[in-house]
Amino acid sequence: MKRPPALLWFAVLLLLLLPTAAGRVLLDLVGGLALVLLAVPLLLTGLGWIGWKVLQSRMVICQACGTTVFKGVERCPACGTSMPLDSSGPATSNTAVPASDVTIDVTAQEVKSDS
Numbered sequence: 519m520k521r522p523p524a525l526l527w528f529a530v531l532l533l534l535l536l537p538t539a540a541g542r543v544l545l546d547l548v549g550g551l552a553l554v555l556l557a558v559p560l561l562l563t564g565l566g567w568i569g570w571k572v573l574q575s576r577m578v579i580c581q582a583c584g585t586t587v588f589k590g591v592e593r594c595p596a597c598g599t600s601m602p603l604d605s606s607g608p609a610t611s612n613t614a615v616p617a618s619d620v621t622i623d624v625t626a627q628e629v630k631s632d633s
């Protein structure tokens with residue numbers, strides 16, 4: 519007969535049901551553990567997503583064969599096609615439209631009214 523496990527469960531149940539300090543500590547522990555178990559996967563998912571986005575922003579797809587390679591590579595390692603230069607790093611800043619060209623200038627005008 520295995521009596522000790524049942525007695526142990528009863529003791530734990532008693533600890534949880536009775537408003538004792540030990541029971542509260544045990545409940546806090548279980549609550550914290552559940553929170554950690556819930557938060558850690560969420561945190562890891564978020565970090566993984568951010569990492570994936572960062573990695574994606576540093577990758578470029580070969581237009582000839584579709585292989586994904588890192589930016590700044592002159593030639594595709596799979597097919598040898600030279601990669602377009604406009605998709606690699608700081609060179610794009612020269613071809614970008616200046617902010618002053620896209621800004622709409624608003625000038626105030628005086629409107630005369632006879633009221």
Ligand SMILES: [Zn+2]
Binds near residue numbers: 581582585595597598
């Ligand atoms: Zn390629």
